[in-house]
Amino acid sequence: MAGLAKTMGAGAMTNSIEEITESQVLFVIGSNTTEQHPLIGSRVIEAVKNGAKLIVADPRRTYLAERAYIHLCLSPGTDVVLINAMINVIIEDGLFDENFIEKRTEGFEVLKQDVLQWTPERAERITGVKAEDIRRAARIYAGAERAMILYCMGITQHNCSTDNVIALSNLVMLTGNVGRPGTGLCPLRGQNNVQGACDMGALPDVLTGYQKVTDPNVREKFLRAWGAEIPDTPGLTVPEMFKAAEEGIIKAMYIIGENPAVSESHLSHVEKALAGLEFLVVQDIFLTETARFADVVLPACSFAEKDGTFTTTDRRVQRLRKAVEPLGNSKPDWQIIVELAARMGYNMTYKHPSEIMDEIASLTPSYGGISYDRLEGPGIQVPCPHKDHPGTPYLHKDSFARGKGKFIPVKYTPPAEKTDEEYPLVLTTGRVLYHYHTGTMTRKIDFLNKKCPGPFVEINPVDAQKFGISNGDVVYIKSRRGEIKAPARVTEKIKQGVVFVPFHFAEAAANYLTIDVLDPVAKTPQLKACAVNISAGGEKHGDN
């Protein structure tokens, strides 16, 4: 999101899910869409059936990659090189949108000079993708009237995530593929309300609607509304908080609906941090791996037991409606927070979440027109600044949120950890269709457990042979930080030199292996690439 904020001024999906089928070219990079965002995956397939050309860049031969016009099977962490080379081809061939560049952007000349070095041949040596395929992909993307880019954590969970996103923005603006239906640059958000949590200011540097805590006018406005001073320096991100906890700077944590003891990178550090806290409160619907570390556990109720709103990946605010009463003595998260605040001497008086939304609307320009009475139908896409505003299906129509779009040349930063003799393979992580995040919810469901009972590691047949591994062998996967055990799935669907482990399963948590290096700007962990080795354990696994 930091990358998009720099180039266009707004960190969100520029266009809508509805518009996918209007695109002529879809470029999917770093997203296993069918398994992670099934609805969007099916829309991509629908677009292909309507004649759209699909380009997929991924080290794995995903469902979409198998159905793609071109599959760019790149090495993990080399995205910048691939994109820069596509830009090189588009400029070389004169396929850029001169009119758009002239009217809507700045910095083109600098970019043009910079990408001269990124010939497809040079890119082939780094990415492993044939120069000819890079040329074809670039020409197809640039040749379309309406082309849309979809990306996910394969782009953002790297030490160079901000640069990856900036490189993609360069490609989009170069070809004028933004500000119209069926175009754009679309980060797919993996959790039902990531967009909402960001919009609401559950972030260390901003309040609602990305109003900066460093801005004195913003602080003044919230001081008047909340009756309390807002601290004026940005706080810590999740990975930084765990470092600070390990160092004893953070003494108490309050964690709701998250399971960092499985989802964070370099888990042994996180466990140490959690165990060392003076006081930990966890509020969740299940006794998660994280909750086991808590001093006090507060039972929240599930989505089915409360009212509220979720904001989708394409910025649509939708109503969550209570279907059943809270189980046992559990309570909605909002009510627990209100009661805790009261006990600490701070008065919050809301009878219903709709009143909280009214307060949000009064303080947040992009949600200014949102209220529950307007959300009975299909919901409203933000920005929606006032009561008569219909919402915004696509962003940056006549101008970018930051005024002119900015081209920023990006350098290639290789993954922070290189493979070597001891750790010769690159590990990449992700999800499977049948499970969700750390499995807290989905692993309680029999059918899903039958479909995908536990952890596994995907390895290419060539590598499997090299390491003496056959399909179904239980193998040890080891990095400089930890070791896990899982049955091997030998498959050509993964690139040689790369192995894949899903991160859902606490008993073989992929994040014991991952590295806690962060992107310097976005502070995203490099979950998608670290060096590992693999060795046969001798056991055979059942029918995995």
Added chain:
Amino acid sequence: MTHYVKTVCPYCGCGCSINLHVKNGRTVRTSPAVKDSINKGTLCIKGMLAHEFVHSPERLKTPLIKENGVFREATWDEALGIVADRFRKIKEESGGAAFGVLSSARAACEENYLMSKLARAVLATNNIDHCARL
């Protein structure tokens, strides 16, 4: 009698509309909503089973307090009392910088807003984040 309530799927960010079918106070089935929905009557396998974990026997139903390394059940009054006391004490001794607050991308907008308000206005810290990077 079974009735259904239109709501939003709790999993990925697509935001498919679902109908939760309710019988005797329990969610018994999920079906995709057709009208006013992005998914127009379709739903993935996770979504089709969205009702199942709601009544899981493993759900937390009462506050828990850890004593000598073991959890025991507690009332809301006791649990919130302890949390408020400890938070107040840590704030007095070490200030807002001693807190870390993790909000949730699974919680509603309103709840994320209140977590931000609690962190900033009550605990005096900007150390609030959630799993957007994961």
